[in-house]
Amino acid sequence: MTSATSRRRVLPGFGLTLGFTLLYLSLIVLVPLSTLALRTASMGWGSFWATVTSPRVLASYRLTFAASLGAAALNGVFGLVVAWVLARHRFPGQKIVDALVDLPFALPTAVAGIALTSLYSPNGWLGRPLEALGLKVAFTPLGIVVALTFIGLP
Incomplete structure (x- = not known):
């Protein structure tokens, strides 16, 4: 009723x-x-094929697949270690580590990208010391791997 x-x-x-x-x-x-x-x-098939096989597009395919594979491998290792430690051991600061693991889920990807860019830029907190060591991260394939790894952290 x-x-x-x-x-x-x-x-x-x-x-x-x-x-x-x-x-x-x-x-x-x-x-x-x-x-x-x-x-x-x-487009005709010839024009389409010429577009998707141009050197610039092929380079973007290689960069995308290599960076994704590298980030997935790093995330697999990090995820296994973090899961093992959080599940098997008790230690001071465990709740903080657990919260840090969830941070990429709570942070929108655009905000994470802007934050990582400002951190790793030549005048950023991490970019300046890394450039002194000869490592440039921002706007490089290494930066892409860092960003993908951060976004996909378990």
């Missing part, structure tokens, strides 16, 4: 808000994807 009070929604206007949200998100995703599909469809 339903009454008028049980049919009333807990959040009035939820359907309308959900509709606006889905419309906005679908526009953000669908407009760029449809533009990409239309521009690709307007």
